[in-house]
Amino acid sequence: MLDLRIQQHFIDSADLHYQVAEGLAKPVDAAVQAVLACVTGGGKVLTAGLGTSAGLAQYLAGLLVGGFERERPGLSAMALSADAQMASLWPEEQGLASQVRALGHTADVLFLISAQGAESALVQAVQAAHEREMSVVALTGQQGGVLARQLRETDVHVCVPHERVARIREVQQLVLHCLCDGIDTQLLGEQESF
Incomplete structure (x- = not known):
């Protein structure tokens, strides 16, 4: 009964992936370089x-610490908490900023x-x-909103130019995989078979 609708989701997702591949390659590469410089520089x-x-x-954070598709030493990464316990310590808007101030240093990257x-x-x-x-790397959708306007020239913005949140999320997950593969390739060299 829903077969055609389900098939259309696959088609729409694949179409968007194809459309944004070329446009996202350079910003994702810039994100790889920013994260790589951070973790190899002690950040x-x-x-x-x-x-x-x-x-x-x-x-x-789990992929950076635990590895992606190949074994490698863990990279220094952690997810900041947006849970209820942390939110009770600060006003909601300030929780993540307070954690950045407490945990962040010059050599670090904030990946939003x-x-x-x-x-x-x-x-x-x-x-x-x-x-x-x-440095800041922002992975956003649509046009990036107010967040994108806060970025500096030295920051990296990877924006999935789409309005539908489900499609944005699908591409964002692929971007994270491309990021981790790029980091592993830089650290470990090319894999024999892709």
């Missing part, structure tokens, strides 16, 4: 997002994930990272 990657994006941020880029807590986290002279 750590602080990942963050709100709601579903927090899950993707935790996923990225958002579908719209409209969350004030993420904007404040960017400001806190800039206060600490950290």
